[in-house]
Amino acid sequence: xxxxxxxxxxxxxxxxxxxxxxxxxxxxxxxxxxxxxxxxxxxxxxxxxxxxxxxxxxxxxxxxxxxxxxxxxxxxxxxxxxxxxxxxxxxxxxxxxxxxxxxxxxxxxxxxxxxxxxxxxxxxxxxxxxxxxxxxxxxxxxxxxxxxxxxxxxx
Amino acid sequence: xxxxxxxxxxxxxxxxxxxxxxxxxxxxxxxxxxxxxxxxxxxxxxxxxxxxxxxxxxxxxxxxxxxxxxxxxxxxxxxxxxxxxxxxxxxxxxxxxxxxxxxxxxxxxxxxxxxxxxxxxxxxxxxxxxxxxxxxxxxxxxxxxxxxxxxxxxxxxxxxxxxxxxxxxxxxxxxxxxxxxxxxxxxxxxxxxxxxxxxxxxxxxxxxxxxxxxxxxxxxxxxxxxxxxxxxxxxxxxxxxxxxxxxxxxxxxxxxxxxxxxxxxxxxxxxxxxxxxxxxxxxxxxxxxxxxxxxxxxxxxxxxxxxxxxxxxxxxxxxxxxxxxxxxxxxxxxxxxxxxxxxxxxxxxxxxxxxxxxxxxxxxxxxxxxxxxxxxxxxxxxxxxxxxxxxxxxxxxxxxxxxxxxxxxxxxxxxxxxxxxxxxxxxxxxxxxxxxxxxxxxxxxxxxxxxxxxxxxxxxxxxxxxxxxxxxxxxxxxxxxxxxxxxxxxxxxxxxxxxxxxxxxxxxxxxxxxxxx
Numbered sequence: 001x002x003x004x005x006x007x008x009x010x011x012x013x014x015x016x017x018x019x020x021x022x023x024x025x026x027x028x029x030x031x032x033x034x035x036x037x038x039x040x041x042x043x044x045x046x047x048x049x050x051x052x053x054x055x056x057x058x059x060x061x062x063x064x065x066x067x068x069x070x071x072x073x074x075x076x077x078x079x080x081x082x083x084x085x086x087x088x089x090x091x092x093x094x095x096x097x098x099x100x101x102x103x104x105x106x107x108x109x110x111x112x113x114x115x116x117x118x119x120x121x122x123x124x125x126x127x128x129x130x131x132x133x134x135x136x137x138x139x140x141x142x143x144x145x146x147x148x149x150x151x152x153x154x155x
Numbered sequence: 156x157x158x159x160x161x162x163x164x165x166x167x168x169x170x171x172x173x174x175x176x177x178x179x180x181x182x183x184x185x186x187x188x189x190x191x192x193x194x195x196x197x198x199x200x201x202x203x204x205x206x207x208x209x210x211x212x213x214x215x216x217x218x219x220x221x222x223x224x225x226x227x228x229x230x231x232x233x234x235x236x237x238x239x240x241x242x243x244x245x246x247x248x249x250x251x252x253x254x255x256x257x258x259x260x261x262x263x264x265x266x267x268x269x270x271x272x273x274x275x276x277x278x279x280x281x282x283x284x285x286x287x288x289x290x291x292x293x294x295x296x297x298x299x300x301x302x303x304x305x306x307x308x309x310x311x312x313x314x315x316x317x318x319x320x321x322x323x324x325x326x327x328x329x330x331x332x333x334x335x336x337x338x339x340x341x342x343x344x345x346x347x348x349x350x351x352x353x354x355x356x357x358x359x360x361x362x363x364x365x366x367x368x369x370x371x372x373x374x375x376x377x378x379x380x381x382x383x384x385x386x387x388x389x390x391x392x393x394x395x396x397x398x399x400x401x402x403x404x405x406x407x408x409x410x411x412x413x414x415x416x417x418x419x420x421x422x423x424x425x426x427x428x429x430x431x432x433x434x435x436x437x438x439x440x441x442x443x444x445x446x447x448x449x450x451x452x453x454x455x456x457x458x459x460x461x462x463x464x465x466x467x468x469x470x471x472x473x474x475x476x477x478x479x480x481x482x483x484x485x486x487x488x489x490x491x492x493x494x495x496x497x498x499x500x501x502x503x504x505x506x507x508x509x510x511x512x513x514x515x516x517x518x519x520x521x522x523x524x525x526x527x528x529x530x531x532x533x534x535x536x537x538x539x540x541x542x543x544x545x546x547x548x549x550x551x552x553x554x555x556x557x558x559x560x561x562x563x564x565x566x567x568x569x570x571x572x573x574x575x576x577x578x579x580x581x582x583x584x585x586x587x588x589x590x591x592x593x594x595x596x597x598x599x600x601x602x603x604x605x606x607x608x609x610x611x612x613x614x615x616x617x618x619x620x621x622x623x624x625x626x627x628x629x630x631x632x633x634x635x636x637x638x639x640x641x642x643x644x645x646x647x648x649x650x651x652x653x654x655x656x657x658x659x660x661x662x663x664x665x666x667x668x669x670x671x672x
Binding site: 094097098101113114116117120121122123124125 | 253254258261262263265266267270273274276277
């Protein structure tokens with residue numbers, strides 16, 4: 001029985017996640033860090049929350065565990081997993097995309113880009129405005145910070 | 156300047172403000188005045204005050220001045236309000252949309268052309284992102300009614316710049332998706348269409364002196380600009396029902412696309428011979444050519460040298476569809492055998508060949524890579540030739556062939572007599588086929604029976620055919636077999652229908668040609 005190596009990921013909240021190396025190298029960023037020898041203690045990911053990181057790890061695990069065969073069942077299973085995965089609300093989706101972009105996980109990135117594109121597709125400009133208006137309350141905390149920024153810039 | 160002027164009627168001095176400490180107090184006064192003005196809650200009082208003010212002026216020129224001033228200040232205030240509103244919206248949008256520009260561009264690159272244009276219309280941030288060339292790498296301007304004009308095409312091609320990969324242009328009936336190998340003809344005359352405003356095509360045409368609101372023959376002329384830079388990397392070009400495109404214009408467009416891999420032409424008034432010549436000359440890398448004639452049954456100009464030239468200039472062709480053309484057997488043979496990498500062939504609704512081109516096709520490695528052959532509604536396709544071909548398949552030739560479609564609304568032709576038609580695929584040893592080639596898909600849809608066919612199938616035979624079909628459809632997990640005895644839908648007029656359908660071909664003298672081969 002070979003002992004599979006595990007990697008520790010420490011995130012923004014200070015929480016640590018222990019994952020198998022084979023799962024951890026899905027994100028290219030982490031793979032490069034390991035290659036460069038930065039992974040002796042734990043890999044810091046200061047800009048990713050626990051919620052998002054756990055989702056990402058779940059996705060990587062699923063894709064690593066599914067054997068890379070051309071079997072229809074495996075592919076369909078993976079597809080339905082992906083479909084459910086991106087059913088999250090827009091806020092989570094956007095956080096996810098920033099995290100995945102940083103971690104550089106190509107497959108997941110493409111999936112999320114496509115999901116967001118599908119949200120925009122087929123909408124008239126008015127509907128798009130509406131779509132963004134709805135999300136305003138989620139980001140209202142950002143407004144205060146940027147307000148100060150604008151004031152100091154004196155436009 | 157006018158902003159500095161007081162709203163009250165006491166000060167009439169219109170001198171430029173001195174750059175002095177006094178200007179600070181001026182500004183403070185103005186801020187205060189504007190603030191109190193904007194907080195006037197009774198709007199009627201503004202009206203009455205204004206009227207009183209006008210009346211208090213004795214001279215007419217004074218009245219005029221005052222009115223002009225009011226209008227001027229009013230418009231300045233309006234502009235200031237709009238500007239602030241835009242800024243606020245932009246700021247709000249920037250907060251709500253957390254993706255940085257590079258990721259937004261990546262999302263936009265996945266959108267279809269219309270959605271990108273809509274996104275660009277929502278705010279200036281999106282407009283900037285949507286201006287990135289990668290958002291227009293695939294230009295899809297297919298509409299159900301003609302509403303795109305040359306200007307739109309040119310500006311989108313310009314925006315795409317070096318990223319341009321694919322252009323789809325033209326008019327398609329709304330219910331059809333332009334699936335390759337579909338049995339429904341995609342040729343669609345825009346004369347039948349009216350756009351949403353109720354303006355018919357003919358009305359649009361008669362607008363003199365204005366830029367045409369629909370696509371004209373030079374719609375792709377921008378591809379040739381700047382020494383052909385825009386068209387240089389184009390890989391895919393699909394053109395549907397662009398009525399005004401002609402041979403010369405198409406040839407000019409193709410000459411600007413040396414990297415073209417995929418060309419689809421449906422319903423253009425261009426001829427097969429000239430098109431193949433243009434493609435041979437300008438697009439040597441081409442891999443897929445799908446051409447559906449706009450005048451089915453009347454394009455008979457294909458010449459042998461053209462086929463020869465085509466086969467030698469375009470060796471990379473893997474998919475070839477020529478629908479609605481006159482193709483003699485020897486030309487079909489040259490095409491199918493000469494194109495060494497050919498995988499998918501579709502000669503549906505083409506005529507004149509009997510299937511003799513299939514004879515000995517497999518010899519000397521011909522048709523080695525053939526996977527799909529579609530010969531739907533080929534008027535003169537003979538049952539006997541199909542039988543021989545299937546024999547070759549069962550003997551082990553055409554190893555890659557997995558799909559054959561010989562459906563025919565008029566049935567297959569009998570040997571020797573064009574008017575005798577065969578309506579069943581019973582000549583094909585189906586059991587053996589499914590045993591030896593379990594992945595094979597055979598499609599053979601014929602109308603149910605015929606009044607012309609002398610050899611009427613006996614009730615017993617008919618039943619056995621039907622039962623065979625059900626037997627095979629039940630255990631077709633990998634191998635699928637579609638044989639439906641479907642109603643032709645016009646049984647009552649069948650006799651007449653048969654005769655009139657041959658009239659088109661009677662006009663040409665080519666009947667003699669195919670009878671003698």
